[in-house]
């Protein structure tokens with residue numbers, strides 16, 4: 001069977017800020033239906049990579065090639081809601097035109113567990129965590145082909161973040177072919193949700209490992225998640241060889257680790 005064309009191909013030979021090299025060796029393909037996580041320590045360049053993938057920063061050595069006609073929806077760490085619109089209106093505006101004004105916005109705000117009495121409030125009237133949830137509702141409402149998610153669940157309490165992870169995965173099932181690039185420093189999130197995990201490390205950062213957990217996303221629990229996290233951590237300790245990374249303990253089938 002021929003390989004599906006990627007929805008997005010990003011190759012970064014080098015990205016500099018003010019003469020300082022931040023990224024030097026990142027290449028990724030995101031295919032339909034895939035959750036690809038980009039993990040790495042704070043400040044290593046994950047958000048920068050997402051801006052490049054979104055086509056919002058073109059000042060780098062490399063290429064960013066989206067498939068023709070696809071709808072890419074970026075989701076930033078800071079919720080960029082329109083301050084003069086209610087939460088509900090912010091979400092409504094993101095819906096496909098045929099679905100606007102029909103209560104779908106409320107459905108998405110319910111899905112991210114925002115109480116009904118907050119739906120009509122302006123962003124400045126609700127907490128930052130509530131703004132983040134409204135922004136997530138807006139991103140999901142936008143009906144994209146590829147969501148670029150920068151720490152979408154950061155600072156939410158653990159139980160809520162777990163439920164919203166389930167919501168994101170459920171959306172992947174509902175909206176066949178939807179793909180996500182998930183930037184996160186939360187290794188549990190990556191190990192739970194991703195089909196492919198790219199591990200960034202070093203200064204400037206480069207991809208030091210690509211991990212394909214053997215158990216399908218959403219079905220990994222306990223020891224399987226812990227084993228994937230150990231693989232990421234082993235890969236991040238940059239001096240070890242690929243063989244050592246592959247030899248980290250695993251629950252059943254060995255994960256595929258390539259460099």
Ligand SMILES: Nc1ncnc2c1ncn2[C@@H]1O[C@H](COP(=O)(O)OP(=O)(O)OP(=O)(O)O)[C@@H](O)[C@H]1O
Pocket residue numbers: 017018022040041042043044045046047048049185
């Ligand atoms: N516009 C900019 N101008 C100059 N330096 C920048 C700019 N944006 C980011 N940087 C620097 O690039 C580096 C990577 O930042 P980036 O935000 O991409 O990291 P990150 O991995 O997403 O971090 P975090 O996990 O803390 O969000 C940091 O050293 C940051 O200070």
